[in-house]
Amino acid sequence: MPKADTKTKILDAAEMLFAQKGFDAVSLRNIVESAKVNLAAVHYHFGSKQTLLHKVVSRRFRPINKERLAMLANAKSNAGKHKLKLEAVLESLFLPIFRAQANPKAGKSFTRLIGRVVFDRNAELQKFMLNELTEVFVEFSKAFEEALPDLEKTDLDWRSHFMAGAMAHTLCNSDLLTRFTQTNANDSELETTIQRLIDFTAGGFRAKVSKTSKTNKNT
Amino acid sequence: MPKADTKTKILDAAEMLFAQKGFDAVSLRNIVESAKVNLAAVHYHFGSKQTLLHKVVSRRFRPINKERLAMLANAKSNAGKHKLKLEAVLESLFLPIFRAQANPKAGKSFTRLIGRVVFDRNAELQKFMLNELTEVFVEFSKAFEEALPDLEKTDLDWRSHFMAGAMAHTLCNSDLLTRFTQTNANDSELETTIQRLIDFTAGGFRAKVSKTSKTNKNT
DNA sequence: CATTAATTCAAACGATCGTTTAAAACGTGC
DNA sequence: GCACGTTTTAAACGATCGTTTGAATTAATG
Numbered sequence: 001m002p003k004a005d006t007k008t009k010i011l012d013a014a015e016m017l018f019a020q021k022g023f024d025a026v027s028l029r030n031i032v033e034s035a036k037v038n039l040a041a042v043h044y045h046f047g048s049k050q051t052l053l054h055k056v057v058s059r060r061f062r063p064i065n066k067e068r069l070a071m072l073a074n075a076k077s078n079a080g081k082h083k084l085k086l087e088a089v090l091e092s093l094f095l096p097i098f099r100a101q102a103n104p105k106a107g108k109s110f111t112r113l114i115g116r117v118v119f120d121r122n123a124e125l126q127k128f129m130l131n132e133l134t135e136v137f138v139e140f141s142k143a144f145e146e147a148l149p150d151l152e153k154t155d156l157d158w159r160s161h162f163m164a165g166a167m168a169h170t171l172c173n174s175d176l177l178t179r180f181t182q183t184n185a186n187d188s189e190l191e192t193t194i195q196r197l198i199d200f201t202a203g204g205f206r207a208k209v210s211k212t213s214k215t216n217k218n219t
Numbered sequence: 220m221p222k223a224d225t226k227t228k229i230l231d232a233a234e235m236l237f238a239q240k241g242f243d244a245v246s247l248r249n250i251v252e253s254a255k256v257n258l259a260a261v262h263y264h265f266g267s268k269q270t271l272l273h274k275v276v277s278r279r280f281r282p283i284n285k286e287r288l289a290m291l292a293n294a295k296s297n298a299g300k301h302k303l304k305l306e307a308v309l310e311s312l313f314l315p316i317f318r319a320q321a322n323p324k325a326g327k328s329f330t331r332l333i334g335r336v337v338f339d340r341n342a343e344l345q346k347f348m349l350n351e352l353t354e355v356f357v358e359f360s361k362a363f364e365e366a367l368p369d370l371e372k373t374d375l376d377w378r379s380h381f382m383a384g385a386m387a388h389t390l391c392n393s394d395l396l397t398r399f400t401q402t403n404a405n406d407s408e409l410e411t412t413i414q415r416l417i418d419f420t421a422g423g424f425r426a427k428v429s430k431t432s433k434t435n436k437n438t
Numbered sequence: 439c440a441t442t443a444a445t446t447c448a449a450a451c452g453a454t455c456g457t458t459t460a461a462a463a464c465g466t467g468c
Numbered sequence: 469g470c471a472c473g474t475t476t477t478a479a480a481c482g483a484t485c486g487t488t489t490g491a492a493t494t495a496a497t498g
Contacts, residue, residue: 022241022339027486118388119387122240162388165388166382169387170380173338199428200381200423202426204422258457262458264475442495442497449488452488455484456482464475467471
């Protein structure tokens with residue numbers, strides 16, 4: 001009991017504070033105060049502040065990415081001989097992580113943290129995230145190509161990145177978004193948020209490619 | 220000459236470093252070392268680190284926002300009695316800030332910084348940014364409504380935020396994006412980037428609203 | 439129960455932080 | 469050249485930082 005408890009207390013406090021203020025603005029003393037544990041426990045259990053961050057991220061992100069891949073595989077097998085639907089691919093990507101917001105334990109902290117992490121340029125963290133996301137990148141890239149066979153690779157990649165930005169912004173600022181748009185943050189609204197994001201990004205993926213951007217590729 | 224130079228040196232160094240590593244991870248000593256000025260000069264010229272950040276942002280962001288508003292006004296007067304085109308609104312919003320990337324002095328630092336700032340949850344900074352962006356919000360909101368008269372206000376707001384995420388991600392990570400997509404970062408590619416972003420976001424704004432998201436609004 | 443391993447604790451280390459202070463240096467106008 | 473204003477400078481302040489250390493406490497094992 002108490003053995004696992006200190007560690008979890010630290011992880012939870014760190015998750016909340018990193019999400020609120022960012023990695024660099026939160027000290028270990030902030031975390032241990034919030035967690036009501038001793039400062040040296042952080043080094044005992046995690047070794048360093050950086051490692052703590054990685055653990056905070058990976059403890060929830062790994063299962064999420066696993067679920068993403070499972071949902072995608074399911075969508076593929078459901079499609080069978082038909083073409084893989086873009087909306088199914090997008091849902092597989094968004095649903096697991098947005099569902100994490102409904103977790104009463106983590107609530108919005110974790111997803112806010114993930115949204116922030118996407119924008120963080122700390123080299124150590126980028127390396128770590130790339131490692132966490134490699135398989136997701138590979139599999140979803142292939143899935144997007146399959147769902148959008150007529151879209152050129154370069155355009156597909158750019159649109160994937162725009163989509164990632166839209167998703168990260170939504171994850172990171174969902175409380176601001178709901179306040180600004182006067183919608184509620186309950187469970188059913190979560191499905192609505194996801195649907196809204198799917199509508200927007202699917203619309204973006206399917207948008208006609210302007211002549212300018214296509215022509216310029218050949219120069 | 221030397222009178223303005225120290226101040227500008229500090230601003231330039233801060234811009235670059237804040238963009239690279241974020242506000243909290245960069246110390247004043249990092250900045251003055253890079254700028255080759257004395258530590259106390261920061262307080263003499265700017266008063267505090269926080270104020271320095273605001274000045275770094277506002278010195279370029281204000282003219283950009285001014286230009287955005289001017290371009291929008293121009294687009295409106297060009298439209299005359301016709302409906303304002305969504306693409307014109309988007310271009311007015313994106314072009315001035317993406318053009319800042321072509322500035323050899325600021326290059327990518329400033330836009331990367333703005334991209335990061337959108338995601339920063341520091342209360343002081345959010346207040347400051349809201350102040351800088353109020354007029355842009357108001358005018359562009361109206362313009363989007365005009366360009367998309369059939370889109371419900373709530374859906375419009377959500378899509379505006381998705382668009383903001385896509386834009387911020389692009390601003391923040393443009394070097395990663397160009398490397399990942401194997402495109403070049405020269406001037407003509409800038410126009411291409413903007414066009415790609417317009418294509419995607421316009422596609423998103425015009426996407427059909429799913430039944431689910433609409434129905435749920437009434438519960 | 440004794441021994442060993444694991445965990446927690448308080449204190450300290452060496453470093454760095456934003457800010458302040460007062461003196462020195464420089465610039466300006468008469 | 470002098471008086472005054474502005475800017476730069478080096479040093480210091482009080483605080484905080486991540487990490488380390490060794491002792492105390494607790495848990496596990498035979």
